[in-house]
Amino acid sequence: MTVLEQTKVPRSAGRRRRSPLGSRWTPYLFLAPAALFIVVFQAIPLAQEIFLSFTRTTLLNPTRSRWVGLDNFVRIFGDEDFHRTLVTTIVYVVVCVVGAVGSGLVVALLLNKGFRGRGVARALITVPWAAPGIAVALIATWMLNAQYGIVNRFLNAVGLGVPGGSILDSPKYALPAVLATTIWQLFPFTSVVLLSALQSVPHDLTEAATMDGAGRWATFRVVTWQVIKPVVGLLALLMTIWSLRRFELIWLMTKGGPVGRTETLVIDLYSNAFESKELGSAAAIGMVGVVISLIVIMGSRFVARAVTKENLR
Amino acid sequence: MRRFRIGLTLRIVAVLVVLGIAAFPLYWMLVTALSSNADLFAERPRLLPDFSHFGVFVDGLAEGKVGGWLLNSLLIAVGTTVLSIGLGIPLGYALSRFSFRGKAVLTVVLLFTQMLPEALMVVPLFSLFRRFNLLDSLAGLILANVAFVLPIVALILKGAIDGLPRELEEAARVDGARPLAVLTRVNVPLIAPSIAATAVISFFHAWNEYVFAVTFIFTPEKQPASVGIANFIGELGTPIQTVMAVAFMFTLPAVAFYLFAQKYVVAGMTAGAVKG
Numbered sequence: 001m002t003v004l005e006q007t008k009v010p011r012s013a014g015r016r017r018r019s020p021l022g023s024r025w026t027p028y029l030f031l032a033p034a035a036l037f038i039v040v041f042q043a044i045p046l047a048q049e050i051f052l053s054f055t056r057t058t059l060l061n062p063t064r065s066r067w068v069g070l071d072n073f074v075r076i077f078g079d080e081d082f083h084r085t086l087v088t089t090i091v092y093v094v095v096c097v098v099g100a101v102g103s104g105l106v107v108a109l110l111l112n113k114g115f116r117g118r119g120v121a122r123a124l125i126t127v128p129w130a131a132p133g134i135a136v137a138l139i140a141t142w143m144l145n146a147q148y149g150i151v152n153r154f155l156n157a158v159g160l161g162v163p164g165g166s167i168l169d170s171p172k173y174a175l176p177a178v179l180a181t182t183i184w185q186l187f188p189f190t191s192v193v194l195l196s197a198l199q200s201v202p203h204d205l206t207e208a209a210t211m212d213g214a215g216r217w218a219t220f221r222v223v224t225w226q227v228i229k230p231v232v233g234l235l236a237l238l239m240t241i242w243s244l245r246r247f248e249l250i251w252l253m254t255k256g257g258p259v260g261r262t263e264t265l266v267i268d269l270y271s272n273a274f275e276s277k278e279l280g281s282a283a284a285i286g287m288v289g290v291v292i293s294l295i296v297i298m299g300s301r302f303v304a305r306a307v308t309k310e311n312l313r
Numbered sequence: 314m315r316r317f318r319i320g321l322t323l324r325i326v327a328v329l330v331v332l333g334i335a336a337f338p339l340y341w342m343l344v345t346a347l348s349s350n351a352d353l354f355a356e357r358p359r360l361l362p363d364f365s366h367f368g369v370f371v372d373g374l375a376e377g378k379v380g381g382w383l384l385n386s387l388l389i390a391v392g393t394t395v396l397s398i399g400l401g402i403p404l405g406y407a408l409s410r411f412s413f414r415g416k417a418v419l420t421v422v423l424l425f426t427q428m429l430p431e432a433l434m435v436v437p438l439f440s441l442f443r444r445f446n447l448l449d450s451l452a453g454l455i456l457a458n459v460a461f462v463l464p465i466v467a468l469i470l471k472g473a474i475d476g477l478p479r480e481l482e483e484a485a486r487v488d489g490a491r492p493l494a495v496l497t498r499v500n501v502p503l504i505a506p507s508i509a510a511t512a513v514i515s516f517f518h519a520w521n522e523y524v525f526a527v528t529f530i531f532t533p534e535k536q537p538a539s540v541g542i543a544n545f546i547g548e549l550g551t552p553i554q555t556v557m558a559v560a561f562m563f564t565l566p567a568v569a570f571y572l573f574a575q576k577y578v579v580a581g582m583t584a585g586a587v588k589g
Contacts, residue, residue: 037463038422134560252546269433283433
């Protein structure tokens with residue numbers, strides 16, 4: 001009995017010969033080094049983090065943990081600040097997804113028609129995506145500087161200056177500023193991916209639609225949108241996962257402030273671990289984030305399946 | 314005809330606006346680096362770079378340990394790239410060409426790691442590294458970075474190997490080549506573009522990485538540039554021109570290399586993501 005016979009063989013593998021690539025142990029030899037690596041540096045640390053979320057542990061003495069069951073979860077869910085963190089996280093993620101995918105689509109549509117210099121334009125817009133997050137945080141902080149930042153100078157000049165001066169210290173404008181910076185960094189990625197999707201839209205289909213008298217909007221909705229829909233869905237999922245994970249940009253711009261207005265789950269987790277030194281509640285906050293990501297991924301698969309079914313009907 | 318012209322003009326104006334938005338912050342970094350103090354704090358700020366202050370870049374490199382920071386970043390990035398590709402190729406190959414017990418689980422685990430934030434893993438990795446004496450070392454940092462890029466590297470390479478015909482391998486095997494030789498001699502040269510894409514992805518992941526570096530490195534001489542530059546934020550001792558010059562030197566290689574390689578990266582990332 002070979003392993004090959006026991007597992008489900010994909011249909012396309014029918015032409016494969018028996019004992020195709022050496023002994024039954026061959027695949028394990030190939031994957032062992034990487035798998036070991038992932039177990040040691042991802043699986044075991046994650047298990048440890050799950051354990052920590054059920055304990056009270058302080059950073060000052062991290063080897064001593066006291067089992068407290070669900071206490072950490074009960075405490076954070078009863079905490080008003082944590083409710084605000086959840087709301088901020090949701091707002092941050094939703095605006096990032098809509099902003100990045102929406103602006104990406106607009107830019108991709110702009111670049112989809114041929115014109116002279118399109119290649120150069122396409123290369124140049126990827127600059128924000130290629131710039132390191134640290135440098136982006138640094139230049140954004142400088143541009144938003146209360147006294148000498150170019151943004152404030154411009155806003156003051158046109159009479160729209162922020163009262164008090166500092167955008168990043170303003171409970172009202174800090175989150176929009178962080179969001180704008182994030183979307184600025186993300187839109188090149190979404191537009192380049194969407195542009196390649198747009199270029200896979202069959203030309204004769206859009207032409208046929210135009211011939212049938214469909215306007216631009218109708219052609220877009222009936223033909224183009226149908227082709228790029230899966231890519232839009234995939235990008236939305238990617239943007240959600242990335243935004244739930246994003247740390248350094250927010251941390252370096254605001255550290256979650258002012259008064260917690262830019263505190264997402266990851267920021268809350270980090271400041272719990274390294275400022276309050278509460279490893280247990282930090283781990284619990286992290287688990288909430290992991291569960292949210294899992295729900296989003298499962299949800300997206302469910303939606304994708306429903307959409308496929310709808311299309312087949 | 315006339316309407317067409319207007320449409321085209323509008324499109325070009327819109328593209329120029331987008332380009333301006335994309336490029337302005339980095340341009341502003343350069344302008345700030347090259348401004349004099351008088352320009353910076355004047356009523357009307359200078360909008361064009363003044364290249365007579367080019368010396369700020371030289372001063373920037375001399376300032377503190379900037380050269381050392383950039384060298385550390387380079388070492389970490391190269392180490393991460395080499396190790397993640399070295400581990401990722403055989404894993405991608407195993408996932409693509411073999412059926413084995415636990416394959417489905419392994420694939421799910423690889424995808425699952427993509428949603429774990431680094432900040433979540435800082436604490437357990439810290440205690441792991443302390444036990445194995447890997448704290449405050451570039452080697453430890455490389456291991457942590459590899460753990461985070463290896464899954465995406467392996468998935469992209471799996472996708473690339475999926476696209477290769479099996480006949481080539483079979484021919485080599487008939488000629489008596491052993492499995493490892495089949496992989497290195499037949500498949501690896503054919504997936505070179507995808508390997509390039511994964512190299513770029515892992516290089517930049519490590520070049521830009523901040524959370525692990527700021528927590529695991531204590532000795533200033535071992536800091537990478539990301540940590541050194543982040544320390545400038547909110548600190549008042551260093552002139553802003555020097556800060557911007559250093560940040561620019563940190564950004565430029567990343568952007569230049571990315572522009573050079575972007576064709577591969579976008580194709581590789583989308584292929585990996587779609588197939589995953």
